[in-house]
Amino acid sequence: MTATEKNKYVYDFSEGSKDLKNLLGGKGANLGEMTKLGLNIPPGFTITTEACLLYFKNPDKVMADIEPRVLEHLKNLEQITKKKFGDKNNPLLVSVRSGAPMSMPGMMDTVLNLGLNDDSVKGMAEQTENPRFAYDSWRRFIQMFGDVCMGIGDEKFERILDKYKRDISRNAQDTDLTVTDLQKIIADYKALYEKEIGYPFPQDPYKQLFLAIEAVFKSWNNKRAITYRKINNIPNFGTAVNIQTMVFGNKGWDSATGVAFTRDPSTGENQKFGEYLSNAQGEDVVAGIRTPKKLEEMKKEFPKIYTQLLKTMDKLEKHYRDMQDIEFTIEKGILYILQTRNGKRTPSAAVKIAVDMFKEGLISKEEALMSIDPFKISKLLFKSIDENAYIHVLATGINASPGAVSGKAIFDPDTCEQMANAGEKELILVRPQTKPDDVHGLYASSGVLTQFGGKTSHAAVVARGMGKPAVVGAQDIEIDEENKLFRVGETEVKNGEYITIDGTTGRVIEGKVPLIEPEIKGEFSELLILADELKVLGVRANADTPTDAKTALEFGAQGIGLCRTEHMFMAQDRLPVVQAMIMARHQEERQDALNKILPMQKGDFYEIFKIMAGKPVTIRLLDPPLHEFLPELNTVQLEYQELKMTNELSKSLLNSSPLDEELKKKSKVISLIRSLSEENPMMGLRGCRLGIVWPEINEMQVKAIFQAACELKLEGIEVIPEVMIPLIGMISELEHVKEQLVNVAREIINSYNVKLDYKFGTMIEIPRAALTADEIATEAEFFSFGTNDLTQMTYGFSRDDAESKFLPIYLNKEILMENPFETIDQIGVGKLMKMAVDEGRKTRPDLKCGICGEHGGEPRSITFAHNIGLNYVSCSPYRIPVARIAAAQAAIEAKKKK
């Protein structure tokens, strides 16, 4: 027998193995594998995916072809189990399950207890000495078969069930139903079936079986499954059908059922763990009527089987090279393994298990790394809410900056600052949205909550920069600024009352809540070292301040991939100077202001360079539109209006107008803001366009960068500045800006008389830059993909607007399967990125390419970055461990594919 044996169609479990996944599906192959391992698996067989595909071409022929083979295998099952299909004394019951080569929602799942009918239910009742269980199984089978195989809506069965339960009492449970009740229900179920389908419920178990097989086949091509395959690019494999003997843990006190883990899933400790119930079915555990016993108690109750189980557990863990979650049943003193799979575990357990197993020599370091889900690792790095705690979620907003924090809700930045100065430490700033003027309040707080705005809103960006938790755009809370409170539904939260925000999930929670401190154990560091040995991609940090830079280094950053200079402009003590610069009436006034900013910027760069000594630091020149540094037009206009009315009142009453001067000033500010305001600021005067219109701003920044770098050089510290010009769309822009700035840089380097390695490069964030990357690369010494903006413009999505207005609807209607701002859209945006890398390197083979958008810390995007040949990813300091692991995984996977 080989994988290519044609038209065999049906395989006994003993013929299967994990290599036959395409033919037998994942489930079938695994059952085969366990059978081969010599474990006692309830016997069964698998109908191949090949049969499924042929079924769609010629259903009658395929059903005719497989019928004798299925019957042959069934006979075999009867012989092994010494039971008989449809027998009223000792009936053979089977489960029927679909099983495609890749796990796939939307397909038919499982039918249990197939083979039950009015006769065999009696045999079951007798054997289990539990007629209630037997009739309930019979009821459930009719319902499952009717719903899953024949498409009768489940709610129709539930309606019947509810009626009988209500007849008993208002809050009756399934378990309150007697055998007589169940028999009545079964009669009603059968009547429903006949009405819906047109003929009676099949009593013949063979008929049941073949109908179920066809239902599994058909489910492969139902609409949801097709859509899922299309979206996830899954080939038309076909699905296999698994038919397996049912075993029962409730056939007496020599029977039992349980679950076991080969290691502790919550701590990762290398000790076995499990629970079981004697004379019970799995459902009894779920129903929670009886409390399960600890695995160790089996030692006394089932001593032989206990030893057998422990051996099996060891065998399975070694075979599957991972911690296993095993379902088992003891039927009349015989141990059956029903299922084994890699066990779910907490993030910290995952890390410990991986590192332990590697150290035990059980798995390679590649396997250790591949066993980690990088998405979950970030939980280890932030405070999180104790999952066992009772919490009252008030609202859910956008998870803008991770971590959980409890604190007093404070509704204005000034109060926040005063309270912090007075020693208060737990403060959460709550605002409709934040503006540059609020930054001192943000500094003073431990977290921020806003009613409006998205992941790129001011509050989100600043909080991420400061590493503070933030929930933004929580539109369900209604802030009443005047009265300093917010309302959500019936609840009112007043100034100074405690709330908790969870920036990892976006939840806003009432009151103080128990938090779990992040823990980075020894194993975590060990794992990261393994990751570094395997990864190819560099991992850099997005860091705007010396504090960020220090954190980044601690987490293992190999450089800074994005240092945003606007953050420095926003600092509270600088904003007035920056505003003066913007409001300057002529170039000299502007130059004056810039001269004041220069030493501040230089100081920042000096500190950051010093911390990152010897590592590259990519500094992005000023990017946001200038009006972001000014107060909001609306606010100023309303102030003006108020002043004006007061003035007029004063004029009419007192015949004096004392506010004339102030009005004039305000009016000028309004004109300025208006002249800078834009219809679509995202696509307006920002990025390199600023530098082209006001070259003196860029010039000041480059002076600051190179003066700082040269001074450190003189002190003997290695500095590698990389100047990044944002929002380039045309080679002519880059030529224009670069020429000016390279001259400035050279002059400074010459004046300090040092040797300095530096680079000038560009963001690739405008589609046109990607499309003309061959040209851009003539001047750019590196490309850094700004995947946020690139995604915005490639989709034509303004992120803030999209996420608050229609992306949720898109995700809900499955027009989008994922938010492209969270994981890179590899089909569209990715096509541009690949094009840019390939074309750019045609011009400049050693072109360094990286990502500095938020996707740089997202595992699937990191895999993509590896696959298109980027040199590095850059992400927020706290994402660096995740990125190191994801980068290692990407390298391992790519190597495997080769």
Added chain:
Amino acid sequence: MTATEKNKYVYDFSEGSKDLKNLLGGKGANLGEMTKLGLNIPPGFTITTEACLLYFKNPDKVMADIEPRVLEHLKNLEQITKKKFGDKNNPLLVSVRSGAPMSMPGMMDTVLNLGLNDDSVKGMAEQTENPRFAYDSWRRFIQMFGDVCMGIGDEKFERILDKYKRDISRNAQDTDLTVTDLQKIIADYKALYEKEIGYPFPQDPYKQLFLAIEAVFKSWNNKRAITYRKINNIPNFGTAVNIQTMVFGNKGWDSATGVAFTRDPSTGENQKFGEYLSNAQGEDVVAGIRTPKKLEEMKKEFPKIYTQLLKTMDKLEKHYRDMQDIEFTIEKGILYILQTRNGKRTPSAAVKIAVDMFKEGLISKEEALMSIDPFKISKLLFKSIDENAYIHVLATGINASPGAVSGKAIFDPDTCEQMANAGEKELILVRPQTKPDDVHGLYASSGVLTQFGGKTSHAAVVARGMGKPAVVGAQDIEIDEENKLFRVGETEVKNGEYITIDGTTGRVIEGKVPLIEPEIKGEFSELLILADELKVLGVRANADTPTDAKTALEFGAQGIGLCRTEHMFMAQDRLPVVQAMIMARHQEERQDALNKILPMQKGDFYEIFKIMAGKPVTIRLLDPPLHEFLPELNTVQLEYQELKMTNELSKSLLNSSPLDEELKKKSKVISLIRSLSEENPMMGLRGCRLGIVWPEINEMQVKAIFQAACELKLEGIEVIPEVMIPLIGMISELEHVKEQLVNVAREIINSYNVKLDYKFGTMIEIPRAALTADEIATEAEFFSFGTNDLTQMTYGFSRDDAESKFLPIYLNKEILMENPFETIDQIGVGKLMKMAVDEGRKTRPDLKCGICGEHGGEPRSITFAHNIGLNYVSCSPYRIPVARIAAAQAAIEAKKKK
């Protein structure tokens, strides 16, 4: 001798011809061609582009190689002209000119009178009997040579000249300088030269000549020329150098100089036209001291030469197959042709000449069409300002809708409407910007002028839709709404005072101005018929109303390529219903409003379909964000503020607050507008996203389209509706929207029981749609490129913001050579378009592709559309004649290249 004769380096004019353009440059080839024609061209020779290119590799060798050959050709010139280089009695003077294969700015242009020195100037003075002329020529030569060949700044020479002129009088002209003055200036010039260059001005004419030749060579690689070549993708041809004998029309009364056209350049009539001056140089004509005589007078003054000239003119027109503009000089009774070129002409003359020449059998219809500049044709379709009129331009804004109009400036829409109702016809609405609420004023006016906004602003879009002239974003005018006037500089224009706006150029002009009516003569129609015979591209119209559709048909539209439905929503009587629809609190209320709009939309479509009977009509579903239909947030907020203060005043003074109810209502409107408002509406909730969030809007529109179509079908009228879904970026969006709408369409068609051909297609205006066109084409039956939005997103330019904030600077600094919103950026945006067409047709070979952005009416974009294989372009009705001609030209050019 052949074109490939290597290392020949120097060609006599008699050896040249137009086929040798690459070797001899455009100018050299043309001089050769005329010499070959047997015309009396002042003799000369050309140094090849080959020599120029080699010069950059090895300058010394090339100069050594060409020297003997140049000297040989010079000797030849001396023999023919019987003059001697540098001779003090009868000097040979030459001009030295660069001449690349393609005309190119930035290179050295011309040096005249080379060969003059302290000796030969005397010979010239004697021969011309005009010492002033001779010494002035000598002065000019030093200045030109010093500036152009040696790089001494012209201003340094001018400073010397100015000093001498000021010595004479305050307003002295060049012509006031005496021979003695000139001699002093020459001495100073020579001193300046020596000071700047380090050695004296070369008296040796051979030295002058070789320095000039080198200067021409070098100018090929100066920075400006390199940049120009790079931007315009011109290969590194090298430049040729032309050395030609000077002739003088001022050597006595048997000499003359003049200009002649083979046909009348202002009317196009087939009659010769020209002017000349006896005993004069070309400069005398320019100086305007003497009035030139009509060409006919030569019949008496130079009878023989007159006949010779007429013959020459006929010969040249026949040879060049176009109306010629000829420069000639008579030197001592001998006629020299200095230059011939295709003559400049008015647009109407261009049309007449082309059609006449075709009818005369002189040129083919292809040549007739290629002789037309489509950019200028549009002048024939709109009123324009008489170019001879004196006008006072107050400001220049953005030319948003073509045509010129004079009218009373009216500052508010209500007054405008009242005056129009009272019979006033000449009204120009002047507003800071317009909003939907102003539409009645726009209807009542003959044109609109705004202070703010760009080509896609409300005023611009609506005015273009109505075919009325519009100048928008004229930021230099300062509107004072309160006092109903605008100020610009010192001028004040009050309500009711006349102004003129020119929507073709963007000018705002004081008072009433004489206008020229558009004239479409017989020849124009004939030309368009020729164009239709040759063009391959279809030409459709962007038309939103029955009136538009009628105009489009008159201009020859083959269908409607874009019918925007939002225009219908904006109509004054519908806006309240539309606003009610938007403000609906639940779906039923929204459906009610939609039910009211349905019959209106259906009526519009009915009319348009009827007019376009048998031709395809592409209807775009609602595209703009809904807040565009609501009043501005600012306005409502200010109103609210005012109400509130009045209310509070009343409360404090009268102890009653009568405005509470109104305040509550306003507050709700504010919330709604705020909830719909977006950071970047261009990339927000609009296009197909509207239809996904509120499917009932699309559904209503599709109902209206298909009900109208079916009713006409029943009346026996052919209708071809094409439903266009805007802003698609993902195939899943299109699938989702199309499925819903196709069902609606089918139901209606079935209910009317008719057969109807229809299509569902999409705009390609999101980069991602172009990148995934292979997927999109599985559902889209046609692609229509929305090149406005595609350009916005590919560049990351918000058009309105860019055009008012930084595009002018980009154009000025030559970072952009052209505004990509005016002509398609073929490198970036074009790459996406080509990709989309190619990939789309891989999926669906018969995919119909067109342009419906504004570029659809722009000649170079039309050529591009032809070249990438589009099926049609669609443009505003008034651009259709231009598009038909441009489409024909594109087809002709493409055929030529094959």
